[in-house]
Amino acid sequence: MPSIYRCLSFGKCIVSTGLILFTSLHIEAAAIDDSPVHTASADVDPVGIEYQLKDELITWLSSNSQTAKSEIEKRLKLNRNLEKKICSERIKFLYATSTKRMIKAECTNIWRRYIKRPSWVNVKISLPKEVKAETKKIVEAFILRRDVKKDEAITSYDLIRKTISVELDAGLLKEYDEVIPMIATRKLHSGEPLSVKDVLIGEVVLIAKTTIPSGSSLTNDVISLDTRYSNIPEDALTKAEGWDFMELNRNIIAGEILRQRHLRKAKLVRRNDPITITIKNSSLEIVTSGTSLQDGYYGQRIKVINLESGRSILGKVIGRGEVEVNTK
Structure with a gap:
């Protein structure tokens, strides 16, 4: 009897439990069925959120400067119109100039404002990168065939002409005259291109x-x-x-x-010195003796005395002790 009772009691318990479970599941299902259905609610931004210009600017400045956010919050002051500016979406900010002195704030398709960056906000100004010009070119140069000591002569046998790539300001020796002597200004090594500074031209x-x-x-x-x-x-x-x-x-x-x-x-003729006078015309040349009446340099016209005629005439100094008279 006790066993049967226990079984019957157990069965009742199961039945009771089943009813309770059934009832509970039924109630819960009803609760689920009665609730409204929303799809992809996590992907939709909450409606009615407004973004304040000042709050957004503080966040942006703290990310784009070396000034702490707490300091920006404490010190940043905007005029009343900017203080009231709001946007239904995130406000976009960027530096409007390369010096980063002006900030552009934009609420897409609604409004746009330019704000002067406070001088106490510390930013790094990125300078434009310098584009290096081409520094090399192809040239013909004189290459040494052997080692050369300082002050040693360099001849054409010591050089070979080759095409090489060099810096634009290399200052290489471009011309060489075999007739003109040349010596080294320092110790030079075989295979080196010869520069103007490496040699002295004689x-x-x-x-x-x-x-x-x-x-x-x-x-x-x-x-x-x-x-x-x-x-x-x-x-x-x-x-x-x-x-x-x-x-x-x-x-x-x-x-x-x-x-x-x-x-x-040089004084080719001196005063009172005996001289040779050459008298010329178109068909005749006479050489005679004379005396100089004054000092004379090459090409200078001076007075002389023709000793044969005793007359004083003008003649041009053409050499040492020589005067020429042209009578045409």
Whole structure:
């Protein structure tokens, strides 16, 4: 009897429980069925939200500057019109100038305002990147075939011409004259392209063989040609000929480079000196003796006396002790 009772009691319990469960499920289902249906409610923005310009600007400035948001909130002041500006969607901000002094605020298709950035808001101004111009080009250069010591002569046998890529300001030696001597200004290595700074170009100049006194003429006994690589004056004499009617205006020491400024016209004829007079016309030339009445330089017209006729005539100095008279 107790067992059957327990079973019957258990069955009743199940039945009772089933009724309760059924009833509960029925009630819950009814509750679910009676509720309104909304689809994709999570993807739809809440209706009626308004974005304040000042609040949005504070958030934007804190993200686009090095100033803390708390400081911006404390110090930012806008005029009344800007304070009241609202937008139904997020307000867009951007710097309107490269210096970041002006901020553009825009509520799409509704309004747009320009706001001056407060000077205390610290921003990094990004400077435009410099575009580097092309710094290399293809050129022909002289390449060394061997190592060269400082002050050693460089000849055409030491060089080979090649096309290479170099910097625009490389200053390479572009021309080379085999006749003109050249020496190295430093120790150079085989395979190096030769630059203008690497060499000294020689120049042939006129120098004094020995000390020459002032007033002397330039003869082959006292002058010679030599090659110099530095300290060459601009007016250096470069040839040994053509100085017959010139003389030195100061003393010159041995080895010194002779210059234009060292020369003056030589007196080819002196007063009362005997001279040779050449008288010319279109068909006749007479050479006679005479006396100079004054000093004369090359090309100068001076008075002379024809000793044969005793007459004083004008003639042009053409050489040492020589005067020419042209009678046409």
